[in-house]
Every structure is written in structure tokens, then in C-alpha cells.
Amino acid sequence: MRTPWAVAAVLFAFMLLHQTDKLLLGPLATEIMKTFHIGEDLMGLASTAALLVGLFLYPLWGYMADRFARPFLIGLASFIWGATTWLSAIAPTYPLFLLTRASTGIDDNAYPGLYSLISDYFGPQLRSRIYGFLQMTGPVGYLMGVALALGLKDLIGWRAIYLITGSLGFLIALLIWRTIHEVPRGHSEPELAALAEIPSYRFNLNEVRALLRKPTFLFLVTQGFFGVFPWNVISFWFFRYLEAERGYSNAQIFVIMASAVVVMSMGYLAGGAMGDWLFRRTLRGRLIVSMAGVLAGAILLAITMSIPPQAFGAFWAMVVLTAFAIPLAAPNVLATVFDISPPEIRSSAQALESFIEGSGASLAPFLTGLLAVQTSLHTAILTICVGTWLLCGFLFALAIWSAPRDILALRAELRARAAQAGAGESAPT
Numbered sequence: 001m002r003t004p005w006a007v008a009a010v011l012f013a014f015m016l017l018h019q020t021d022k023l024l025l026g027p028l029a030t031e032i033m034k035t036f037h038i039g040e041d042l043m044g045l046a047s048t049a050a051l052l053v054g055l056f057l058y059p060l061w062g063y064m065a066d067r068f069a070r071p072f073l074i075g076l077a078s079f080i081w082g083a084t085t086w087l088s089a090i091a092p093t094y095p096l097f098l099l100t101r102a103s104t105g106i107d108d109n110a111y112p113g114l115y116s117l118i119s120d121y122f123g124p125q126l127r128s129r130i131y132g133f134l135q136m137t138g139p140v141g142y143l144m145g146v147a148l149a150l151g152l153k154d155l156i157g158w159r160a161i162y163l164i165t166g167s168l169g170f171l172i173a174l175l176i177w178r179t180i181h182e183v184p185r186g187h188s189e190p191e192l193a194a195l196a197e198i199p200s201y202r203f204n205l206n207e208v209r210a211l212l213r214k215p216t217f218l219f220l221v222t223q224g225f226f227g228v229f230p231w232n233v234i235s236f237w238f239f240r241y242l243e244a245e246r247g248y249s250n251a252q253i254f255v256i257m258a259s260a261v262v263v264m265s266m267g268y269l270a271g272g273a274m275g276d277w278l279f280r281r282t283l284r285g286r287l288i289v290s291m292a293g294v295l296a297g298a299i300l301l302a303i304t305m306s307i308p309p310q311a312f313g314a315f316w317a318m319v320v321l322t323a324f325a326i327p328l329a330a331p332n333v334l335a336t337v338f339d340i341s342p343p344e345i346r347s348s349a350q351a352l353e354s355f356i357e358g359s360g361a362s363l364a365p366f367l368t369g370l371l372a373v374q375t376s377l378h379t380a381i382l383t384i385c386v387g388t389w390l391l392c393g394f395l396f397a398l399a400i401w402s403a404p405r406d407i408l409a410l411r412a413e414l415r416a417r418a419a420q421a422g423a424g425e426s427a428p429t
Contacts, residue, residue: 011389019141027149044369053105062351065113077110082169089162132331172387186343191414223395224357271328288330290397295329298389
């Protein structure tokens with residue numbers, strides 16, 4: 001399978017079902033807490049444990065994806081997802097559940113190779129949109145997790161739900177291995193388009209060192225350290241917040257979450273489309289959209305959380321507005337990282353960015369649980385989300401200043417490579 005959108009469809013299915021499995025932990029938190037007789041702090045620790053395992057494996061997944069066939073590695077991650085989810089479903093005690101849930105983090109961060117592979121199917125002018133399409137799987141997967149939890153937790157129990165989602169991991173692994181093929185790194189770069197055969201590029205440590213000296217990359221990874229806090233906090237704790245502190249029924253919760261997810265999915269697409277549109281007019285375009293998104297998210301969430309539980313309609317409307325703003329930055333940050341990274345280290349670049357993001361964000365569910373025990377989930381969610389988003393807005397402003405120079409430097413490097421390869425092709429043999 002080499003048609004770009006056909007490849008994107010298979011990878012979308014992988015990410016959607018994988019995110020559904022990964023994000024089920026929040027909607028099933030109350031049932032799991034009852035099974036093992038634990039509080040919010042230990043429940044938060046189960047999520048943090050998986051995030052930490054995934055965090056430390058990020059660099060390995062990135063390096064392997066720059067060295068080896070990316071479709072094989074993506075399929076391997078899907079197989080591991082199935083196996084570890086099955087183990088967590090049958091754990092009889094909390095310590096074993098904590099251990100097996102931590103093991104589900106092994107495959108969670110295999111996405112650098114996936115995004116790198118997609119970058120070689122779609123050119124720079126489309127990348128924010130295709131990444132927005134793929135990143136829709138986060139909110140849609142969460143909605144599917146909520147639907148599974150609400151529809152099946154009382155009927156078959158949380159363990160059986162995990163057995164079902166784990167089985168899907170095995171099926172998707174087989175689909176990926178049988179349908180997706182590798183393409184040359186740099187295949188979609190305009191500067192290399194004229195070459196009859198694109199040279200083979202593999203991981204280069206010197207290019208990684210050069211990337212670490214680029215101001216735009218440093219600003220983006222610093223904001224990423226703080227920027228993923230809100231998503232991890234909201235995805236893990238918001239269901240319980242609606243249930244325990246606002247006292248909403250299952251039907252009300254589903255209406256809120258379903259509406260928010262539909263609009264959030266539109267936000268990913270809109271953010272990608274706006275980023276690509278503005279990028280064609282200014283190299284700062286993607287980051288301008290990113291800064292607007294995080295600042296709008298902070299303001300709208302503060303307003304949303306101030307609405308009393310009795311005003312269900314007003315709260316619902318504000319949740320929907322906030323959900324649209326939250327994902328505007330995500331596809332543009334990823335596209336910008338690839339705008340300044342050579343093709344042979346893009347998996348490693350995204351892995352490094354995500355490693356730094358995860359080193360802070362993996363603590364978010366646990367820290368929120370600790371703060372909630374001392375105060376409330378309302379206070380914990382509001383404090384962590386609004387504070388980190390405001391800081392991200394400032395860091396995006398710095399990246400907006402530095403981005404054009406770093407983007408143009410990469411384009412000049414790719415043109416030099418094309419000239420050198422073209423000279424080699426035209427030389428007499």
C-alpha cells in the first residue's frame with residue numbers, strides 16, 4: 001500500500017483504537033478503585049507509572065525508527081499493546097495491576113516512527129492538516145473509551161473491556177504488517193523532488209547535535225514540558241470531576257464529553273488547516289496559531305470552571321468552546337519540529353521533544369491527585385491547566401521570533417544535498 005491517504009487511514013485506525021485503550025483508564029477509574037480499594041493518589045500513580053515507562057522508551061523508539069523499517073516497528077508496538085493490556089486485565093491485586101499497567105507504557109510512545117513515515121508521504125504544505133487528522137484520534141479515542149465504560153462496565157466489568165481492546169491490538173498489528181511499506185526518508189521534500197533516486201538517509205548523531213542548538217527547537221521542547229500537563233490532567237481526571245464534584249449523571253456526562261470530543265476533533269482539523277494556510281503566507285504562521293490556541297484555552301477554561309454545577313447548559317456550552325481551542329497548537333508544533341529537522345533524524349527529533357514533554361507531564365495525574373486530596377479536583381485542574389498554558393503562550397512567542405531562520409537553514413541544507421546528489425547522478429560512469 002503506497003497511496004498516501006490509504007496509509008494514513010490504516011495509521012489512523014491504529015492510533016484511534018490504541019488511544020481508546022490507553023485513555024480508558026480515566027473513565028474506568030471509579031470501578032478499578034472499588035476493585036482494589038484504593039484512593040485517588042494510588043489510582044493516579046497507575047497512570048503515571050505507564051507514562052513514565054513510555055517516557056524512558058521514547059528515545060529508543062525514535063532511534064530505532066530512524067535506523068530500521070518503520071512499518072515493522074509500528075506493527076510491533078500494536079502487538080505489544082495487545083499483550084500488555086491483556087496482562088493488566090487479569091491482574092488480581094493492586095501491586096500486580098500497577099506493574100502490568102506500567103508495562104502498557106512500552107508501546108505508548110512508538111509514534112515518532114509513525115509521524116516520520118507520514119512526513120515522507122505528505123509534503124510540508126500539508127503536514128499540519130494530516131497531523132491534525134491523525135491527532136483527532138486522541139479525543140475521539142477518549143469518547144470511545146467513555147462510551148465503552150458507560151455502556152459495558154456494569155454489564156461485563158472493566159476487566160472484560162480491557163480484554164476486548166487488547167485483542168484489537170493483535171488484529172491491527174497484522175493489518176499494518178500486511179499493508180504498509182517503507183518509503184525513502186525525505187521522499188516528499190520539494191528540494192529533493194527533482195532527483196531520480198533519493199539517497200538513503202539514516203540516523204546521524206551530528207544532525208541531532210545541530211538540532212539541539214536551534215533556538216526554535218529549544219523553545220518548543222520547553223513549552224512542551226508544560227504544555228502536555230493540561231491534556232493529561234483533563235483526559236484522566238475530568239470524568240471523575242464531573243461525576244464526583246459536579247454530581248452529574250452518566251447521561252449528562254456523556255452529553256458533555258461527546259459534544260466536547262466532536263468539537264475538539266474539529267479543533268485539531270481547524271488548527272492544522274489554519275496553520276498550513278498561515279504558513280504559506282509567513283514561516284511564523286504555524287506558531288502564531290499555536291500561541292493563540294493555548295492562550296484561548298487558559299481563558300476559556302477559567303471561565304468554564306467558574307460556572308456553578310446547577311447551570312448545566314452554560315457549563316456545557318463553555319466546555320465545548322474550550323474543547324475547540326485546546327488542540328489548535330498540537331498539529332502545528334509537530335509540523336514545525338519537522339520543518340527544522342532533517343529527514344534522517346525526524347523520528348529522533350519528535351521522540352526527544354516528546355521525552356522532554358513527558359518528563360513533566362507524566363507526573364500530572366499523580367500531582368493532580370495529590371492536590372485534589374488536599375483541596376479538590378476543581379482547584380487542582382484549574383491551577384495546573386491555566387498556569388501551564390499561560391507559560392506556554394510566552395514560550396510560543398519566543399519560538400515565533402526564531403522560527404524563520406531555522407526553517408530556512410534546513411531548506412538550504414536540503415538544496416545542497418540535492419545539488420550534490422544531482423551532480424553524482426549526472427557524472428559520467
